[in-house]
Amino acid sequence: MATSLRRFGRLALISRNWSGRGFSTSPSGEINSYSNIQQSEGKSINLFSAINQALHIALETDPRSYVFGEDVGFGGVFRCTTGLADRFGKHRVFNTPLCEQGIVGFAVGLAAMGNRAIAEIQFADYIYPAFDQIVNEAAKFRYRSGNQFNCGGLTIRAPYGAVGHGGHYHSQSPEAFFCHVPGIKVVIPRSPRQAKGLLLSCIRDPNPVVFFEPKWLYRLAVEEVPEDDYMLPLSESEIIQEGSDITLVGWGAQLSIMEQACIEAEKDGISCELIDLKTLIPWDKETVETSVRKTGRLLISHEAPVTGGFGAEISASIVERCFLRLEAPVARICGLDTPLSTCFRTLLYAHQEQDIGCNQVNNKLLAILLL
Amino acid sequence: MALTHRSSNLLRPFTTAVFSSTPSLRRPFSSSADDTTTITIETSVPFTGHKCDPPSRSVETSPKELMTFFRDMAKMRRMEIAADSLYKAKLIRGFCHLYDGQEAVAVGMEAAITKKDCIITAYRDHCIYLGRGGTLLECFSELMGRQGGCSKGKGGSMHFYKKDSGFYGGHGIVGAQVPLGCGLAFAQKYSKDETVSFALYGDGAANQGQLFEALNMAALWDLPAILVCENNHYGMGTAEWRAAKSPAYYKRGDYVPGLKVDGMDALAVKQACKFAKEHALKNGPIILEMDTYRYHGHSMSDPGSTYRTRDEISGVRQERDPVERIRKLILSHELATEKELKDIEKEVRKEVDEAIAQAKESPMPDPSELFTNVYVKGYGVEAFGADRKEVRAVLP
Numbered sequence A: 001m002a003t004s005l006r007r008f009g010r011l012a013l014i015s016r017n018w019s020g021r022g023f024s025t026s027p028s029g030e031i032n033s034y035s036n037i038q039q040s041e042g043k044s045i046n047l048f049s050a051i052n053q054a055l056h057i058a059l060e061t062d063p064r065s066y067v068f069g070e071d072v073g074f075g076g077v078f079r080c081t082t083g084l085a086d087r088f089g090k091h092r093v094f095n096t097p098l099c100e101q102g103i104v105g106f107a108v109g110l111a112a113m114g115n116r117a118i119a120e121i122q123f124a125d126y127i128y129p130a131f132d133q134i135v136n137e138a139a140k141f142r143y144r145s146g147n148q149f150n151c152g153g154l155t156i157r158a159p160y161g162a163v164g165h166g167g168h169y170h171s172q173s174p175e176a177f178f179c180h181v182p183g184i185k186v187v188i189p190r191s192p193r194q195a196k197g198l199l200l201s202c203i204r205d206p207n208p209v210v211f212f213e214p215k216w217l218y219r220l221a222v223e224e225v226p227e228d229d230y231m232l233p234l235s236e237s238e239i240i241q242e243g244s245d246i247t248l249v250g251w252g253a254q255l256s257i258m259e260q261a262c263i264e265a266e267k268d269g270i271s272c273e274l275i276d277l278k279t280l281i282p283w284d285k286e287t288v289e290t291s292v293r294k295t296g297r298l299l300i301s302h303e304a305p306v307t308g309g310f311g312a313e314i315s316a317s318i319v320e321r322c323f324l325r326l327e328a329p330v331a332r333i334c335g336l337d338t339p340l341s342t343c344f345r346t347l348l349y350a351h352q353e354q355d356i357g358c359n360q361v362n363n364k365l366l367a368i369l370l371l
Numbered sequence B: 001m002a003l004t005h006r007s008s009n010l011l012r013p014f015t016t017a018v019f020s021s022t023p024s025l026r027r028p029f030s031s032s033a034d035d036t037t038t039i040t041i042e043t044s045v046p047f048t049g050h051k052c053d054p055p056s057r058s059v060e061t062s063p064k065e066l067m068t069f070f071r072d073m074a075k076m077r078r079m080e081i082a083a084d085s086l087y088k089a090k091l092i093r094g095f096c097h098l099y100d101g102q103e104a105v106a107v108g109m110e111a112a113i114t115k116k117d118c119i120i121t122a123y124r125d126h127c128i129y130l131g132r133g134g135t136l137l138e139c140f141s142e143l144m145g146r147q148g149g150c151s152k153g154k155g156g157s158m159h160f161y162k163k164d165s166g167f168y169g170g171h172g173i174v175g176a177q178v179p180l181g182c183g184l185a186f187a188q189k190y191s192k193d194e195t196v197s198f199a200l201y202g203d204g205a206a207n208q209g210q211l212f213e214a215l216n217m218a219a220l221w222d223l224p225a226i227l228v229c230e231n232n233h234y235g236m237g238t239a240e241w242r243a244a245k246s247p248a249y250y251k252r253g254d255y256v257p258g259l260k261v262d263g264m265d266a267l268a269v270k271q272a273c274k275f276a277k278e279h280a281l282k283n284g285p286i287i288l289e290m291d292t293y294r295y296h297g298h299s300m301s302d303p304g305s306t307y308r309t310r311d312e313i314s315g316v317r318q319e320r321d322p323v324e325r326i327r328k329l330i331l332s333h334e335l336a337t338e339k340e341l342k343d344i345e346k347e348v349r350k351e352v353d354e355a356i357a358q359a360k361e362s363p364m365p366d367p368s369e370l371f372t373n374v375y376v377k378g379y380g381v382e383a384f385g386a387d388r389k390e391v392r393a394v395l396p
């Protein structure tokens, strides 16, 4: 597993040296001065350490940035915030009471004053009490105030996804709910290097962002991550692997399974093009479209339940754009339409323990290509 | 720092009070003897009321009740210790929160109410379930995700339920069960059957907004709802004073009366719950703050020793342990000998071991159960599998 994940490390690294603050309240606000830097190979670190580095840099480079959430001052459940309170003080890195709606509402207000509010929700499963604040307050603040106010400095971080035995309330992948909300961005990284660069972009993006971290990979995914301050662009997907027979689209932890499937498919003579979407809204339709025009086939895979998942949106958009180029119906390999009970973990998350997930994708690949 | 300041509160000794109980039956007593005798015992800590006159510190009990308390709490204690081992042996998976230390709340509450009264709680639910009349076998089966479990294995540690005795279960989202408890209470008031609902939540949960919404509704409509704050002084790694401006949880209902109770004393809990039930039926909601303590870490992934001192934990064990308190009472009233109590503990240990052995025989749920209970049976709703086109099932 670790080796296949490391392969994700071969990335064209886009970065910029952050200087000064992009105020969330600035009218244009766009951060568009990404510049290529020399690809400096940093130390080998895991995903939670990469997040931790990004948070250190965010706090270091902007004195008006704050990190808070449940037990965050002690380093958080997944150690992502370790050392931050010691380094930056309890006024900038602090524990909140157990009250998600309050945490996010507070963060919206803090951001509205021109600060960077980086709020942690302990598990994505606990983001629902804050759903209203995100959907009704954060997302619409700029629009309904005629651009007088916004909470662009808001970033909400939450670990998502299954870890085998997490059960009903430590396993969910709720990204699709948030993709239905104009005004917020949804970003999910697939690896340590991606996590650091994307998180810094999210924190500095002048729009509120929900950033879901694949908790399965916190310790598991290890790769070399540059130690300096760099950002990876939002709303730009990435072709991780080029191919000619079929396009595969995914994000976050699911990509590690899809990558394995691509390797298997290669053995059967199938050439896959694998795309990491990275930003779910607003998403990079062009890259996916161009790829599907080339391959004529599309498979989307995510861990969240298949019905109403974000795969449905991608599918519909690509069918609209590439109908005449498609040589097979768009396929989706996704989570089951059921709750996530620990006792069924071997059925639900087999892909994490054996190679079933990869086989699922693979069988589907074969089926599509035989059409 | 403030942690040590807290510890001294936590370690409020009770030893003196136990022996000041009245009147001592200075005669040999075996558990089979006349158990209707009334014994009156003074609680070691007075109740503190908020907007209500607290009940008397003199609690009436009987030899039978004390012996039952002892056996039930010993059973709960043993069950949780066994669950710890099963977890370490990877026979229990997922998230698992243990109740040892807090047993007096479960046992004292049951002694004051009937199974027609409802209880709803969070994820720390194993012992509440046992208190409601659940069996060890159902507990261990559920913990290990087996068909024989009280939720057919589909709930796991955090989701125990028992409909026939009004246990509305184990809830995973902190604070979410409290408004539900008020809904239960409304239904009870409507049906005029003189029953009440106990909604349990933690000191951490006490800071959730839902709680205050629930309190207002309950007070507005005079619902027979009893909000029980099991204050074990920590919400995960966060000490109460770090998370709450006022950790006097019994007062946090403002316009809703409250009572602070020594939650390590089953008799005090019983007295408080009896009082609360009468109050709620007459006047509407009330908050009971149970001052208690959890010995284990928050869940199995928390060693429980990074945010509190080992001295604090062992201090509470020595000074306030709910099982030891009852043991001392039984011995001081000569209701049983030390050996008889030890024998009870041995029996309990055997019961637990047998239940575990039996639970291990219970099969895992059939894979088809994955799709049951998502919707009502027979409504023809479809669920889709990993591949929407090829795997599809009409929900059973």
Ligand SMILES: Cc1ncc(C[n+]2csc(CCOP(=O)(O)OP(=O)(O)O)c2C)c(N)n1
Residues within 6 Å of the ligand: A070, A098, A100, A122, A126, A129, B124, B172, B173, B174, B201, B202, B203, B204, B205, B206, B232, B234, B235, B236, B298
């Ligand atoms: C809405 C929500 N946020 C966060 C969590 C994670 N979590 C589970 S238990 C817990 C602490 C609760 O403490 P408390 O209410 O004192 O109950 P105790 O565990 O002490 O019994 C937290 C933060 C959750 N389950 N639900």
Ligand SMILES: [Mg+2]
Residues within 6 Å of the ligand: B202, B203, B204, B230, B231, B232, B233, B234, B235, B236
């Ligand atoms: Mg607590």
